[in-house]
Amino acid sequence: MTKIIIVISFLFFLTGCSGNKNSEQSPTPIIQKDQPINCPPKFVWDEDSKSCIKNCEEGKVYNPIFKECVSCQGDLVYEKDSKSCICPGKSKKAGEHNCSCEEIGGIFDPELADCKCAYDKIFNEELKQCIPICDSSKGFFYSDEAGGCIKKCPNGNDGFYYDIKVGDCIKRCTPGFKYDKQEKNCIADCKGNSYLNKLNKRECIKGKQLMCNSIAYSILPSFNTITEESERAAICLYIGPSNDNDEKEELRIIDAIKKAVKLWIEPLKNLSQVFISDIEVFKGSPYCENYNRNFISIDIVNNIGCGTTAAGCAYPSQRMLQIKPKEALSIYIHEFGHLFGFDDHYYVEKPSLGCFEGYDSSTTVMCMDDIFLKVADKEAMSKLYCHYYPQDMSCVNISPY
Numbered sequence: 414m415t416k417i418i419i420v421i422s423f424l425f426f427l428t429g430c431s432g433n434k435n436s437e438q439s440p441t442p443i444i445q446k447d448q449p450i451n452c453p454p455k456f457v458w459d460e461d462s463k464s465c466i467k468n469c470e471e472g473k474v475y476n477p478i479f480k481e482c483v484s485c486q487g488d489l490v491y492e493k494d495s496k497s498c499i500c501p502g503k504s505k506k507a508g509e510h511n512c513s514c515e516e517i518g519g520i521f522d523p524e525l526a527d528c529k530c531a532y533d534k535i536f537n538e539e540l541k542q543c544i545p546i547c548d549s550s551k552g553f554f555y556s557d558e559a560g561g562c563i564k565k566c567p568n569g570n571d572g573f574y575y576d577i578k579v580g581d582c583i584k585r586c587t588p589g590f591k592y593d594k595q596e597k598n599c600i601a602d603c604k605g606n607s608y609l610n611k612l613n614k615r616e617c618i619k620g621k622q623l624m625c626n627s628i629a630y631s632i633l634p635s636f637n638t639i640t641e642e643s644e645r646a647a648i649c650l651y652i653g654p655s656n657d658n659d660e661k662e663e664l665r666i667i668d669a670i671k672k673a674v675k676l677w678i679e680p681l682k683n684l685s686q687v688f689i690s691d692i693e694v695f696k697g698s699p700y701c702e703n704y705n706r707n708f709i710s711i712d713i714v715n716n717i718g719c720g721t722t723a724a725g726c727a728y729p730s731q732r733m734l735q736i737k738p739k740e741a742l743s744i745y746i747h748e749f750g751h752l753f754g755f756d757d758h759y760y761v762e763k764p765s766l767g768c769f770e771g772y773d774s775s776t777t778v779m780c781m782d783d784i785f786l787k788v789a790d791k792e793a794m795s796k797l798y799c800h801y802y803p804q805d806m807s808c809v810n811i812s813p814y
């Protein structure tokens with residue numbers, strides 16, 4: 414058994430403190446490193462291989478094995494728009510293989526100049542298909558219906574069947590229930606911010622919602638891509654004097670900021686308004702001030718305003734975070750939670766008491782930091798969304814803050 418030790422970082426939430434800024438920071442913009450490089454003449458950038466490849470004339474495609482432009486092989490046809498070889502009548506982009514091979518579930522063998530089944534498959538004359546070779550010594554046989562090797566389950570009369578994806582005999586559950594391996598039975602499939610009733614395992618108990626403290630200062634509206642550019646959020650990153658020469662650490666911090674923002678925005682991606690998920694990061698406070706943007710300032714400093722034991726502090730009314738150097742991504746996620754408007758869910762004065770009643774490490778990152786959002790966090794972002802955009806059809810079933 415693995416013992417998991419969770420360390421609570423002492424994260425505090427304060428307002429009204431002033432930052433510790435050094436105005437002599439040099440004005441350096443941060444250049445995104447994922448831009449394609451310039452290719453030499455007669456070469457073009459290829460997104461798939463992330464390299465420069467030969468720019469083929471019309472009717473030919475680049476073959477990465479031969480590193481040459483070739484005509485379409487077999488029964489593949491050239492498609493002008495995608496500049497690729499495709500199977501006729503299919504939108505799927507095909508590589509070196511033959512379309513008729515795809516139809517039998519096989520692969521094209523250039524040496525044979527014909528189709529063959531992959532090493533773990535055998536050709537079935539009756540089905541005219543390549544089917545997996547099943548281990549009959551262990552009771553497996555091929556099932557056309559299941560599309561793979563299955564076996565008879567000893568408790569088949571109790572509704573058990575062999576599931577290829579699970580790789581075991583499991584029970585077929587009614588909608589709203591899922592099979593639990595340990596229980597060897599169907600249990601309630603609890604979705605969203607709800608939890609299994611551990612006593613009967615047949616019902617879900619609704620979880621408590623995340624509490625807000627500074628919703629009035631939430632950074633969410635400034636993440637909406639339809640806002641004026643001057644109102645749109647961007648990050649102004651200030652790295653304290655003792656840390657400003659470590660380029661690797663600087664890139665790690667920028668990565669942590671971008672990941673934290675992306676995580677919080679993620680639950681909103683299927684709603685009607687569109688939000689910035691890849692936040693722009695500018696370095697150095699004097700440089701930021703030359704731009705007309707609704708900046709969120711992040712100070713990486715040892716000397717933070719909310720106590721020596723804290724890893725970071727959030728100042729929502731000032732759209733500001735202070736985070737100690739070398740702090741992990743989970744700290745950034747928690748502190749951004751404060752800027753979106755959410756409160757701490759643990760006893761700040763006495764962290765040893767743990768989370769508030771009804772919350773735990775599986776509920777919210779506002780109690781215990783983690784690198785993923787938890788159920789109440791995701792629900793909270795939808796509720797926050799509906800607070801700002803109640804007219805959205807999706808908000809019919811969501812009660813806003």
Ligand SMILES: [Zn+2]
Nearest residue numbers: 424425426757
């Ligand atoms: Zn906090």
